[in-house]
Amino acid sequence: KQEVTQIPAALSVPEGENLVLNCSFTDSAIYNLQWFRQDPGKGLTSLLLIQSSQREQTSGRLNASLDKSSGRSTLYIAASQPGDSATYLCAPEGGAGSYQLTFGKGTKLSVIP
Amino acid sequence: EAGVAQSPRYKIIEKRQSVAFWCNPISGHATLYWYQQILGQGPKLLIQFQNNGVVDDSQLPKDRFSAERLKGVDSTLKIQPAKLEDSAVYLCASSLEGVYNEQFFGPGTRLTVL
Numbered sequence: 001k002q003e004v005t006q007i008p009a010a011l012s013v014p015e016g017e018n019l020v021l022n023c024s025f026t027d028s029a030i031y032n033l034q035w036f037r038q039d040p041g042k043g044l045t046s047l048l049l050i051q052s053s054q055r056e057q058t059s060g061r062l063n064a065s066l067d068k069s070s071g072r073s074t075l076y077i078a079a080s081q082p083g084d085s086a087t088y089l090c091a092p093e094g095g096a097g098s099y100q101l102t103f104g105k106g107t108k109l110s111v112i113p
Numbered sequence: 114e115a116g117v118a119q120s121p122r123y124k125i126i127e128k129r130q131s132v133a134f135w136c137n138p139i140s141g142h143a144t145l146y147w148y149q150q151i152l153g154q155g156p157k158l159l160i161q162f163q164n165n166g167v168v169d170d171s172q173l174p175k176d177r178f179s180a181e182r183l184k185g186v187d188s189t190l191k192i193q194p195a196k197l198e199d200s201a202v203y204l205c206a207s208s209l210e211g212v213y214n215e216q217f218f219g220p221g222t223r224l225t226v227l
Contacts, residue, residue: 004155031213043117043204044156044218051213089155093213100169101216103155 002027002095006088006104013080014112021075021088021107027095028071034093034101035064035075037086044089048075080111115139117219119205125225131193134222138186138207144168145182146216147190148204156204162188163210192224200226 003026013019023033032051036044048064050057050073056065063076073090087108091101118137126132138145144163148156159178161169164185173180177196182188192199202221208214 034215036218041223043119043220044206046215046217049215091155098169100158100161101156103157105153105155 002030002092002098002100002102004090004092004102004104006090006107008107009105010108010110012110012112015080015082017080017111018076018078019080019109021077021090021109023073023075023090023104025071025073025092025095025102028068029095030068030092031094031099032092033064033066033073034091035062035073036089036091038089038106039086047088077109080109082111082113085109085111117205117207117217119203119219119222121222122220123223123225125227126195127227128197129194131191132195132224133189133191134203134205134224136188136190136205136219138188138205139217141209142207142217143185143210144208144214145188146206146208147180147188148206150202150204150221152201159190195224195226197226200224 007022035047048057050066061078066073087106089106091103147159150156159173160180162182165182180190204221206216206218208216
């Protein structure tokens with residue numbers, strides 16, 4: 001069974017700071033990995049999809065890296081803004097003989113103005 | 114492009130009652146997913162459809178949950194009878210095909226069972 005851990009569980013930073021969110025997974029035989037954000041009471045918004053053959057993916061101020069062999073991914077957010085406040089979830093697809101997305105519990109980010 | 118639509122957004126029922134949720138995926142998306150998200154947890158897959166066939170329902174509590182996808186487009190998820198532990202957000206997602214493709218999520222239905 002694929003298991004996903006996200007560290008830290010919660011993070012509070014002042015506006016403008018660069019930050020890194022960490023995700024680790026137990027089975028490296030994945031097809032891809034997706035990062036999502038979830039605002040309170042809302043559904044999930046897809047941020048980045050990294051295919052298993054890729055090392056990183058960038059979108060605006062977001063950069064996600066993937067080290068499949070070590071079972072790790074990081075989401076880097078540059079110049080954080082209050083609007084970035086949300087819960088960030090990582091989800092590898094596949095591993096442990098499944099084709100599913102397996103989600104971590106997320107990192108709750110608060111950016112203080 | 115319209116996103117994934119879900120209704121209702123909120124539902125409050127008493128235990129042992131039945132409830133149904135509806136999902137309309139993004140046009141052209143062959144794969145549809147239903148997830149259950151309990152407060153403080155990440156979403157857990159309940160069932161995956163490819164067109165109107167079931168690909169994976171291994172985590173669906175089949176004694177009380179059922180789902181169907183009519184004509185490979187809209188889908189409904191039903192709970193009958195509901196238990197207190199079914200209180201959660203039910204999320205629908207869709208993708209072009211299954212593996213390798215980005216999943217797009219709807220706003221979810223928040224179910225409270227009293």
